[in-house]
Each structure stands twice: as structure tokens, then as C-alpha cells.
Amino acid sequence: MNYNDLTRNYFESAANAGELEGPGVFRGAAGNRDQGTWVQFDLRINGGAVSEAKFLAFACPHTIAVAAWLTERAVGGQVTPVLPESVPALRDRFAVPVEKMGRLLIIEDAWLAAVLPAIDYREGTHIVK
Amino acid sequence: MSATRTPVSPMPVYLDHAATTPLEPRVAARMAEVLSSETEYGNPASASHSYGDVAAALVESARAQVAATVGAAAREIVWTSGATEANNLAILGVAQYYRERGRHIVTARTEHKAVLDPCRELERRGWEITYLVPDREGLLDPTQVAAALRADTVLVSLMHVNNEVGVVQNIAAVGAICARHGSAWLHVDAAQSVGKCPVHFASLGADLMSLSAHKVYGPKGVGALVISQRGESGGRGRVQLSALQFGGGQERALRAGTLATHQVVGMGLAFELAAKISSVETARVAQLRERLWRGLLSLGGVLRNGSATRSVPHILNVSFEGVEGESLLAAIRPHLAVSTGSACTSAMAEPSYVLRALGRSERLSESSLRFGLGRTTTEADVDIAIASLTHALSRLRKVAGTRVAGTLPAA
Numbered sequence: 163m164n165y166n167d168l169t170r171n172y173f174e175s176a177a178n179a180g181e182l183e184g185p186g187v188f189r190g191a192a193g194n195r196d197q198g199t200w201v202q203f204d205l206r207i208n209g210g211a212v213s214e215a216k217f218l219a220f221a222c223p224h225t226i227a228v229a230a231w232l233t234e235r236a237v238g239g240q241v242t243p244v245l246p247e248s249v250p251a252l253r254d255r256f257a258v259p260v261e262k263m264g265r266l267l268i269i270e271d272a273w274l275a276a277v278l279p280a281i282d283y284r285e286g287t288h289i290v291k
Numbered sequence: 292m293s294a295t296r297t298p299v300s301p302m303p304v305y306l307d308h309a310a311t312t313p314l315e316p317r318v319a320a321r322m323a324e325v326l327s328s329e330t331e332y333g334n335p336a337s338a339s340h341s342y343g344d345v346a347a348a349l350v351e352s353a354r355a356q357v358a359a360t361v362g363a364a365a366r367e368i369v370w371t372s373g374a375t376e377a378n379n380l381a382i383l384g385v386a387q388y389y390r391e392r393g394r395h396i397v398t399a400r401t402e403h404k405a406v407l408d409p410c411r412e413l414e415r416r417g418w419e420i421t422y423l424v425p426d427r428e429g430l431l432d433p434t435q436v437a438a439a440l441r442a443d444t445v446l447v448s449l450m451h452v453n454n455e456v457g458v459v460q461n462i463a464a465v466g467a468i469c470a471r472h473g474s475a476w477l478h479v480d481a482a483q484s485v486g487k488c489p490v491h492f493a494s495l496g497a498d499l500m501s502l503s504a505h506k507v508y509g510p511k512g513v514g515a516l517v518i519s520q521r522g523e524s525g526g527r528g529r530v531q532l533s534a535l536q537f538g539g540g541q542e543r544a545l546r547a548g549t550l551a552t553h554q555v556v557g558m559g560l561a562f563e564l565a566a567k568i569s570s571v572e573t574a575r576v577a578q579l580r581e582r583l584w585r586g587l588l589s590l591g592g593v594l595r596n597g598s599a600t601r602s603v604p605h606i607l608n609v610s611f612e613g614v615e616g617e618s619l620l621a622a623i624r625p626h627l628a629v630s631t632g633s634a635c636t637s638a639m640a641e642p643s644y645v646l647r648a649l650g651r652s653e654r655l656s657e658s659s660l661r662f663g664l665g666r667t668t669t670e671a672d673v674d675i676a677i678a679s680l681t682h683a684l685s686r687l688r689k690v691a692g693t694r695v696a697g698t699l700p701a702a
Contacts, residue, residue, distance in 0.1 A: 163617065163621070165621070173618070173621065174622075176686065176690045179689060179690040180689075181692070195654070195691075196652075196654060198615060198653075198654065198657070199615075200691075202692070218690065218691060218692035219690055219691060220613075220614075220615055220691035220692075220693065221615055221618065221691075222615060222617040222618055223617060223618050223621045226618060226690060
């Protein structure tokens with residue numbers, strides 16, 4: 163299979179691969195290794211913004227690349243109940259084949275599993291939501 | 292998956308000799324001579340002039356070379372376009388000829404698609420096919436064949452050497468069982484055997500045997516079906532088969548079409564050279580394979596597929612735990628040319644049906660690689676392969692958060 167340059171670059175670098183520990187970290191995962199795709203995001207939230215993001219992925223190069231890119235893109239932004247970029251836009255940006263669209267939805271599920279609790283989380287008197 | 296294929300530069304280390312082999316320079320030179328000759332371009336079927344005689348002599352010389360290499364008589368060799376055509380001719384040809392005697396065929400789940408697909412076609416036409424299941428090492432017990440034979444069985448079709456895991460089946464025992472049965476002919480796909488392990492058509496007890504040139508450092512586009520001429524005085528006569536294509540009556544009317552003299556000459560020389568492969572070279576390739584296996588073993592979470600003791604020396608098939616198959620292939624692709632455990636035959640990759648038949652899970656089948664070593668493979672190539680896989684596995688397992696406990700037992 164061929165991959166576009168963006169996919170190849172983010173797959174090969176896999177920047178931000180790993181896990182976060184400590185206060186303010188929210189974790190979300192989706193998928194199943196036995197079914198070929200599993201993704202996990204760790205987001206550190208400070209004052210309603212993402213200050214650090216990591217991911218793990220047992221998945222194809224497209225999925226790894228998108229997950230890596232999202233963790234980079236998210237840092238510095240406000241926590242919102244959506245992906246930093248929509249699934250159709252990610253599909254176009256990374257030239258994800260149509261038969262792999264389900265894997266982008268797994269990424270979305272993992273992302274939302276991390277951010278939704280963060281949005282509900284009350285930090286001191288500040289309500290992120 | 293369909294995609295534009297872009298050449299890689301520099302080219303990766305080639306460890307896919309089970310898929311195809313580079314053309315042996317002496318074979319290429321001889322083929323070029325035939326192609327450019329002013330006297331060897333005749334139609335081998337033209338009996339009315341000397342140009343035809345010269346070409347026919349080349350064809351017959353090549354026929355003798357191939358026959359000598361596989362322990363057959365020259366008159367038993369029928370040229371085809373490759374092993375796929377030979378398999379089709381054997382299976383469909385026997386089925387058609389003996390359709391009134393019986394419509395049952397025995398084969399195995401781990402056969403090449405060039406055997407399974409003709410069998411599927413016969414199923415669609417009303418034949419019954421029994422698919423034998425090998426053990427976890429990929430080996431069939433000949434008694435499985437004996438148990439599967441029926442009064443209406445007309446053909447047993449089994450491969451000598453499995454193309455994915457390299458195991459060698461006990462064909463001689465199956466041949467004896469078929470001979471005792473009386474009406475079941477034995478077809479053997481020997482595309483992966485020549486030059487890698489002893490192949491002697493008569494000793495195997497086979498009635499039909501498929502051969503390929505390009506697996507033996509010969510040209511693509513040519514092969515042969517060996518059709519036994521033994522048994523004239525025996526109890527069950529000689530195997531017969533119906534032709535699948537018609538035209539000029541070439542190859543005893545079993546395979547019509549003008550022969551490609553240069554291709555046939557190339558196959559003949561390639562087989563003659565394969566017959567001269569020394570035990571030293573065979574041992575060299577076997578040592579390289581074990582060097583590769585030992586190197587991979589140290590990575591942990593690796594499983595060898597197929598019997599390690601009853602296999603040809605040039606194939607090593609390994610499953611890697613804790614990595615996703617497509618990512619593994621993408622990571623090593625710039626450095627290594629190997630086959631993956633999934634067949635990318637359509638939009639989505641499918642796990643290897645051979646590894647699934649050996650009991651590997653879908654995930655492990657997808658994260659498996661077949662290494663095919665050959666005459667040009669060096670220690671340096673093997674070390675590059677180990678280094679490339681060490682790096683890829685380390686990185687991908689970290690990305691996946693996978694912890695591999697250690698080496699797992701071989702299948």
C-alpha cells in the first residue's frame with residue numbers, strides 16, 4: 163500500500179507515542195487489539211486547555227499517523243467535545259482509503275473517551291464545561 | 292490493495308525468492324542468443340524446413356534437460372506457461388477425462404491458489420472436493436489421504452513443498468497409497484521443490500507433476516506438466532487427461548500453441564543448473580536461514596511457522612507478536628523485500644489461509660512474514676534483515692504499548 167507523505171512522516175516519527183501520568187491526565191481508549199485496531203489517548207488538561215498529549219496505537223500506518231498528528235495538533239487548544247479536525251477532513255488530509263473509515267471512527271471514539279470526562283471535570287471553582 | 296507502485300531507491304534487500312528468483316545470467320545470455328539468432332527463430336512445429344528443425348531440436352534438448360533434473364522421461368514433459376497452467380491442466384484435465392468414472396478429488400487446505408481455485412471451479416460444476424487439514428506444523432499424515440479416498444475418487448492433488456511455510460510433504464507415501472487404491476491419480480505441485488530438495492518424479496510415485504521455471508532462476512512465463520508414461524504394463528494403465536485449449540495440436544494435442552523457443556530453452560538450462568546445485572550451497576542457505584531465525588528469536592514474541600525439521604532450507608515463516616501486520620510491513624518495506632502473511636488481493640488485506648489452517652490466529656497470521664532466501668543471499672543481507680526487524684519491532688511495540696514477555700514456543 164502507498165501512503166501520502168504526511169501519513170508516512172507521522173507513521174515513521176510517531177511523535178508523542180507513550181503515556182502520561184500525574185494530575186490532570188485524562189485517558190480514553192477504543193477498539194480492540196484482537197480485531198486489529200486499538201487506540202489510546204492521554205491528555206493533560208490545565209485550565210481547560212490541553213497542555214500535553216500522548217497516544218498508543220496497535221493499528222495500521224494511517225491510524226498511527228492520524229493519532230500522532232492529533233496529539234500534536236491538540237496541544238495549546240481548548241478542550242472541546244469534538245476531534246480537533248473532523249473525520250472527513252482527516253480522511254482527506256491523510257488520504258485514508260474508504261475501507262479504513264471505521265478506523266478513523268475508532269480514533270474519534272478514543273478521543274471523545276478522553277475529552278468528555280475532562281470537560282465534566284471541575285477544577286477548583288472553574289468549571290471547564 | 293490497489294495503488295500506484297513507486298520504485299524504491301536504493302532497492303531493499305531481496306528476501307522473496309519463494310515468490311520468484313532473479314534470472315540466472317547464463318540463462319539470460321542463452322535466451323538472448325536464441326532471440327537474436329538468425330537460425331534459431333523458426334517455429335518448432337514447422338517440419339517442412341530446417342529453421343523448424345533447428346528450433347525443434349532446441350525444444351527437445353530443453354525437454355531432456357528438464358526431464359533429467361526431475362527424474363522423468365523427456366516424453367513425459369508437456370510445456371505450459373507456468374505452474375498455474377500446469378495445475379489447471381492436471382486438475383481440470385483429469386476431472387474432465389474421468390468424469391464418468393468419478394467426481395471426487397482430494398486436496399489440502401494449504402495448497403496454492405492455483406490448485407484450490409480449479410478445485411473450487413469443479414465444485415461449482417458438481418464435483419466433490421475433500422480438503423485435508425494439516426497438523427500445526429503444516430504436515431499431512433499420509434493416512435489422512437487413505438481415509439479420504441473413495442471409490443469415485445479420481446485425483447489426489449498435493450504440493451511437494453508448501454510455498455508459504457516451506458514444509459515438505461511425504462509424497463512418496465501418498466503415491467503408494469494412490470497406487471494401491473487403483474483409480475486415484477496423484478498430481479504433485481512441485482513448483483517450490485526443484486533446486487531446493489530432491490525431486491524424482493518416478494520415485495515419488497506421482498502421475499502428474501507441475502513445474503515452474505521462474506522459481507528456479509529461469510524465465511517467467513514457462514513451466515511444464517510432467518505426465519507419467521509409466522504403467523503401460525501395469526494394472527491401471529496410464530493417466531489420461533483432456534486438453535483445455537485447442538489449436539495446432541502441439542504437445543501431443545494436450546497444450547496447443549506455438550512454443551516460445553527462448554523461454555523453453557531458458558527453462559531447460561535453468562533446470563540443468565539447478566540439478567548441479569551442490570550440497571555445500573544447500574547447507575550455506577540453510578545456515579543463513581538459521582542465522583536469521585536466531586537473530587529474530589532474540590527479539591522475543593516470535594513464532595516459527597511450519598516444521599523446522601521437515602522443510603526446505605530457503606523458506607522461513609515467522610509470526611511477530613505485539614505488532615499490527617500492515618504497520619510491520621510498512622516499517623520494513625524500505626529495507627526488505629519479503630512477503631507478508633496477508634494476501635493483499637483486494638481492497639483489504641486478508642490473513643494467510645495457510646497460516647490460519649496451521650492454527651495461527653487472524654492477528655498473528657497478519658503479522659507474519661515469509662523470508663525466501665536464495666543463491667544471491669549473503670550474511671550481510673541476513674544481518675540487515677535482523678537489524679531492520681529489530682528496529683521496526685522495537686518502535687511499533689512501543690507505539691502499541693505492547694510488552695512481549697519473551698520467546699514463545701514454536702508452532
